[in-house]
Amino acid sequence: MKSIAISGSVRQNVGKRDAKELRYEGNIPAVLYGGSEQTHLSVSAADLKPVLYTSEVVFVELNIDGKKTRAIVQEAQFHPLTDLVTHIDFLELFDDKEVSMNIPVKLTGVSPGVKMGGKLVQKLRNLRVKALPNNLPQNIEVSLESLEVGKSYRVGKVQLENARILNNADDTIVSVIMSRALRQAEQEAAKAAKGTKK
Numbered sequence: 001m002k003s004i005a006i007s008g009s010v011r012q013n014v015g016k017r018d019a020k021e022l023r024y025e026g027n028i029p030a031v032l033y034g035g036s037e038q039t040h041l042s043v044s045a046a047d048l049k050p051v052l053y054t055s056e057v058v059f060v061e062l063n064i065d066g067k068k069t070r071a072i073v074q075e076a077q078f079h080p081l082t083d084l085v086t087h088i089d090f091l092e093l094f095d096d097k098e099v100s101m102n103i104p105v106k107l108t109g110v111s112p113g114v115k116m117g118g119k120l121v122q123k124l125r126n127l128r129v130k131a132l133p134n135n136l137p138q139n140i141e142v143s144l145e146s147l148e149v150g151k152s153y154r155v156g157k158v159q160l161e162n163a164r165i166l167n168n169a170d171d172t173i174v175s176v177i178m179s180r181a182l183r184q185a186e187q188e189a190a191k192a193a194k195g196t197k198k
Contacts, residue, residue, distance in 0.1 A: 001138060003070075004050050005061040008032075008041040019087075028085050032062065032071060034092035039064060048085060052076055055104050055125075057138055062090060070133070072101060093133045100166060102126040105173055106139040113149040113176035117185065120144070124173045127155065131163035147176050 011018065011029065019029045022042045032039040041064050051058050051073055062069045074091040078084065093099060104126050114120050127140055137160065142153055156169030178186075 001059050001133075001136060002056060003059040003061050005063065006043055006047045006051070008043045008062055008064045010065055011040040011042055014040045023084075023086065028088055030088040030090060032064070032069065032090040032092055034071070034090075034094075034097075035069075043088065045085060048088065052085065057101060057103055057136065059093070059133070060090065072099065095132065095134060098130050098132055099136070100128055100130045101136055103129045103137055104139045106141050107144055107174060108141050109143045109145040111144040111147040111176050113147050113151065114144070116149060117179055117182035118149040118176040119179040120147075120174065121177055122174045124155070124167070124171060127158070127173075128166040129160065129163050130166055131160075135162040137163065142173055144174070147174070149176050149178055149182070151176060 008030065011022075014029075022029050023045075026045050027042040028045050028048060030041050030043050032041060043062075051060060058072075060071045060073065062071050070093045071090040072093060073088060075089040076085055077087040079086050091099065105122070105124060107122065111118070111120060129136060129140075140158060140160070142158070144153075147153060152172045152175035154169065155165055155167045155171045155173060158165060158173075
């Protein structure tokens with residue numbers, strides 16, 4: 001699993017005015033929880049970019065005033081108008097404590113249904129996975145090799161080692177539906193076949 005180091009400083013004041021000042025200086029108020037106590041801290045907005053603006057799963061190596069902690073971003077709050085980060089919740093990780101994370105789905109191979117003119121529809125781009133931190137996969141590979149037109153690949157088909165998927169087993173990850181062009185071609189072929197029978 002990819003790790004990114006971020007430095008943080010413990011916040012002395014946790015009021016709204018203090019948070020506003022932090023943001024003005026290019027820092028983001030944050031909370032680290034999951035351990036024996038919560039820590040209110042601030043981190044640089046620039047340092048957060050590689051963690052937040054990626055489809056990859058990233059662990060954060062937090063260095064808070066010299067104390068190192070491994071964590072994940074549990075929640076990020078964004079300003080409704082500017083889309084800038086306003087607050088971050090970090091969850092501390094422990095090797096012996098399971099954690100739930102959204103893991104990206106990676107589609108591999110080529111679908112025979114798409115080759116025939118079908119349309120690929122991806123319903124789920126992430127799956128919720130629960131596992132010990134060291135057992136979390138970087139991504140979940142879904143092969144399209146056997147996906148014909150009208151067929152779906154469901155959550156229940158995914159097999160993970162030492163991890164559980166929390167999504168409903170019946171949920172569709174990806175399917176191949178008949179495209180308009182393919183439907184038209186089939187209708188025309190059927191008409192032509194009728195015409196030759198006469």
